[in-house]
Amino acid sequence: MIIESPIDLELTQLSGQTSQPPWAQDGGHFSNVVLVNDKPVVFDVKQSGEFLDFNFNGEISQKEAISQLSYIFDLDFDLNKFYNYLDNRAELSDMSKFCNGLRLFLAPDPFECIISSICSANNSIKRWTKSISDIKRNWGNRHENYYTFPQSHDLAKVYLDEEDEFNSSDIQDICNCNNNLKNCGVGYRAPYMRRASELFAFEIDIQDIFSMSYDEAFETILEVPGVGPKVADCILLYGFKFREAFPSDVWIKRIVSHLYFDGKDISVTKVREFGMEEFGDYAGYVQLYLFHYARKSGLMNRLK
DNA sequence: TCGCAGGTAGAAC
DNA sequence: GTTCTACCTGCG
Numbered sequence: 001m002i003i004e005s006p007i008d009l010e011l012t013q014l015s016g017q018t019s020q021p022p023w024a025q026d027g028g029h030f031s032n033v034v035l036v037n038d039k040p041v042v043f044d045v046k047q048s049g050e051f052l053d054f055n056f057n058g059e060i061s062q063k064e065a066i067s068q069l070s071y072i073f074d075l076d077f078d079l080n081k082f083y084n085y086l087d088n089r090a091e092l093s094d095m096s097k098f099c100n101g102l103r104l105f106l107a108p109d110p111f112e113c114i115i116s117s118i119c120s121a122n123n124s125i126k127r128w129t130k131s132i133s134d135i136k137r138n139w140g141n142r143h144e145n146y147y148t149f150p151q152s153h154d155l156a157k158v159y160l161d162e163e164d165e166f167n168s169s170d171i172q173d174i175c176n177c178n179n180n181l182k183n184c185g186v187g188y189r190a191p192y193m194r195r196a197s198e199l200f201a202f203e204i205d206i207q208d209i210f211s212m213s214y215d216e217a218f219e220t221i222l223e224v225p226g227v228g229p230k231v232a233d234c235i236l237l238y239g240f241k242f243r244e245a246f247p248s249d250v251w252i253k254r255i256v257s258h259l260y261f262d263g264k265d266i267s268v269t270k271v272r273e274f275g276m277e278e279f280g281d282y283a284g285y286v287q288l289y290l291f292h293y294a295r296k297s298g299l300m301n302r303l304k
Numbered sequence: 305t306c307g308c309a310g311g312t313a314g315a316a317c
Numbered sequence: 318g319t320t321c322t323a324c325c326t327g328c329g
Contacts, residue, residue: 118312120310120311121310121311121312122309122310122311122312122324122325123309123310123311123325123326123327124309124310124326124327124328126327126328127325127326127327127328182325185325185326185327186325186326187324187325187326188312188323188324188325188326189312189324189325190325192312192313225312225313226311226312226313227312228311228312228313229311229312230311230312231311231312249310249311250309250310250311268311
């Protein structure tokens with residue numbers, strides 16, 4: 001079944017967006033389990049021409065499947081209109097040809113996105129994706145060969161490290177303590193991740209964030225341990241589809257300084273304000289495109 | 305071997 | 318209010 005909306009699936013999957021790790025890849029197929037109305041559905045998607053071709057296995061209708069995939073791959077976003085916008089701006093006119101078909105890879109589970117984004121802070125793509133996969137395998141539910149991400153109340157209960165596990169369980173040898181967050185390679189982020197889980201298990205209703213204004217959502221999510229401005233914007237963009245977010249890290253800062261400020265070093269805070277002001281509802285997409293343009297065009301190497 | 309990279313928290317200014 | 322430093326781990 002084909003959804004007739006242009007996308008480059010591989011580019012979108014492998015672009016390192018912090019919503020979630022890429023889906024399992026087999027040839028040109030990408031697959032994963034997604035909870036739809038709390039029921040597990042296994043999706044298998046592949047590229048077909050410029051469109052997305054999919055199969056699914058689960059108790060939902062075809063219409064619901066299309067709706068879910070359209071959300072995850074942001075297929076309702078008008079790429080051609082966006083390319084027209086890019087092409088009309090001198091600084092951005094190269095972007096569309098380097099990143100053609102790149103779309104947001106949105107998290108079907110905003111809680112997974114929150115934990116993934118906390119894990120991605122001050123980390124490499126390779127390391128945080130491995131950590132998230134470990135967390136899913138340890139505490140998620142298995143469906144076929146895939147694992148769901150644990151719910152907030154489940155992750156709120158896990159041990160932080162070997163010592164925590166040894167002290168709180170009846171394991172006799174600390175060497176056998178490997179059912180803990182630190183063992184997933186998250187390092188010092190373990191307590192942030194567990195406290196964030198507690199927050200969403202017991203204090204904040206995650207669904208409320210969808211109905212907030214961007215500013216209100218930003219302030220709310222900033223209160224979560226391990227979440228600063230960069231991670232907050234990633235969460236709002238990839239987890240809650242606030243396209244006006246402009247996640248600004250050192251790379252975006254370097255790229256924006258180069259393209260818009262004649263190479264003059266601008267603070268990350270200013271870059272974020274500039275991006276939101278300059279790009280409005282396209283801020284999230286411009287950020288995504290800037291990063292991959294810089295990567296692919298070789299600009300990133302020159303800015304190091 | 306060891307230095308480096310990368311956001312946040314908390315302390316220091 | 319802004320700036321500095323420690324934090325953990327994998328990689329080169």
